[in-house]
Amino acid sequence: MDITLLIKAALMGIVEGLTEFLPISSTGHLILAGSLLGFVDAKAKVFDIAIQTGAIFAVILVYWQKIKGTVVALPTQRQAQQLALNVAIAFTPAVLLGLLFGKAIKAHLFTPTVVASTFIIGGFIILWAEARQARAETAPRILDADHMTWTDALKVGLVQCFAMIPGTSRSGATIIGGMLLGLSRKAATDFSFYLAIPTLIGAGAYSLYKERALLSWADAPMFLTGLLFAFLSAWLCIRWLLRYIASHSFVGFAYYRIAFGILILVTAHFGWVTWAE
Numbered sequence: 001m002d003i004t005l006l007i008k009a010a011l012m013g014i015v016e017g018l019t020e021f022l023p024i025s026s027t028g029h030l031i032l033a034g035s036l037l038g039f040v041d042a043k044a045k046v047f048d049i050a051i052q053t054g055a056i057f058a059v060i061l062v063y064w065q066k067i068k069g070t071v072v073a074l075p076t077q078r079q080a081q082q083l084a085l086n087v088a089i090a091f092t093p094a095v096l097l098g099l100l101f102g103k104a105i106k107a108h109l110f111t112p113t114v115v116a117s118t119f120i121i122g123g124f125i126i127l128w129a130e131a132r133q134a135r136a137e138t139a140p141r142i143l144d145a146d147h148m149t150w151t152d153a154l155k156v157g158l159v160q161c162f163a164m165i166p167g168t169s170r171s172g173a174t175i176i177g178g179m180l181l182g183l184s185r186k187a188a189t190d191f192s193f194y195l196a197i198p199t200l201i202g203a204g205a206y207s208l209y210k211e212r213a214l215l216s217w218a219d220a221p222m223f224l225t226g227l228l229f230a231f232l233s234a235w236l237c238i239r240w241l242l243r244y245i246a247s248h249s250f251v252g253f254a255y256y257r258i259a260f261g262i263l264i265l266v267t268a269h270f271g272w273v274t275w276a277e
Contacts, residue, residue, distance in 0.1 A: 006225050008037045012044075013051050013226040017233025020055040020200075021193065021241060023126060023172030023253050028115055028260065035273040043214050047226055049207040052200040054230030059193050062238045079146055083194070086148050090157030090191075091198045097161050098203075110166050112268030112275040118167035119261030122176075126254035129176045133185070134249075141182035145191040148183070155181050156191060160199070167261075170199065176250070185245050193238070 015033045019026040030048045034040050039047075060067060073080035133140070142148055148156075159177030163170035171192050178188030208215070267273040 005222055008039050009047070009222045009225040010229045011037060012039060012047070013054060013229030013231075014233045016048070016051050016226070017055050017058065017230040017235075018237050020052060020230075020234055021059075021171050021196070021238055023122070023169050023175055023250055024257055024260065025119065025122075025167050025169035025172065026052075028119060028167050028264070031115075031275060032267075032273055040274070042211070043219065046207050046211045046214060047223060050204045050223060051226035051230040053204040054227035055234035056197055056200045057227075057231045058234035058238055059196055061235060062242075063193060082148075082150075083146055086150060086153035086191075087194050087198065089150050090153040090160065090195050091202075093154075093157045094160050094164070094199060095202065097164060101164070105164050105166075110275070112264055114165065115167035115275050116261040116264040116268070118165050119257045119264060122168055122172055123254040123257035123261065126172070126176055126250050126257070129179050130249045130251050130254070133179055140179070140184040140187070142187050143184045145183075145187045145194065148187070148191065152181065152183070153191075156183075156188075156195070160195065167264075170196070172253075172257075185249070189241070189245055 012030065012033055015029050016026055019029045027048075034044055034048070070080045070083055074084060142152065156174055156178050159181075160170060160174050162168050162177075163173040174192040174195060175185075175188045178191060179185060183191070264273075264275060268275050
């Protein structure tokens with residue numbers, strides 16, 4: 001057993017768990033961490049996607065009562081049926097576009113300029129969205145994710161597709177997009193978590209299946225270590241984020257994104273990090 005490899009897997013799992021559900025792009029941070037750790041081969045790319053499942057287990061744990069209640073109520077309660085339908089509707093656009101354009105996006109958009117630009121532009125969009133909500137004279141149209149319509153869900157699902165552009169952030173797109181569409185910060189965050197469950201489990205399973213020829217049972221300890229640490233760090237991050245948004249905006253994350261975008265440009269210019277797949 002390669003202890004050094006397991007330590008790298010644990011560190012990558014921590015980075016994944018801490019960044020997956022914040023509006024700061026886990027992909028960009030995993031690329032940076034992988035470059036610094038020398039964890040950049042083809043198998044590492046599969047690992048980066050697969051360990052998202054560990055982070056999703058944390059979502060399921062934090063929202064267990066809500067998920068369990070929704071599943072139990074599905075046969076009889078309209079509200080549970082609507083929430084399940086909304087998640088399915090929001091999930092569909094990313095699946096279709098991913099299958100159609102996933103390879104082209106990886107081939108043409110994974111460049112330092114694109115990654116840095118999306119980080120920086122995303123930061124300014126967050127600042128605009130927060131300023132817009134602060135200036136609003138009325139409360140957001142939707143205060144609870146349970147009250148979303150199918151058209152609301154479709155719009156959030158379409159916004160999630162922007163996260164296919166490297167550096168955008170899936171959670172950032174869905175949360176900030178939801179806020180711009182009339183959801184409260186809490187409602188947008190909750191729905192982003194619900195939507196993450198099928199999205200990230202599906203992406204992880206598809207990646208493992210597609211690249212199965214690269215893997216063997218000898219890789220199991222590395223993957224299990226990454227999954228475990230992604231789960232633990234994501235569980236802590238989700239609990240913190242839900243408390244944080246109760247009394248704070250996302251402005252701090254906006255400035256962080258802008259700073260990180262500048263970091264990408266600097267590291268790419270000097271050749272310190274290879275920002276490509």
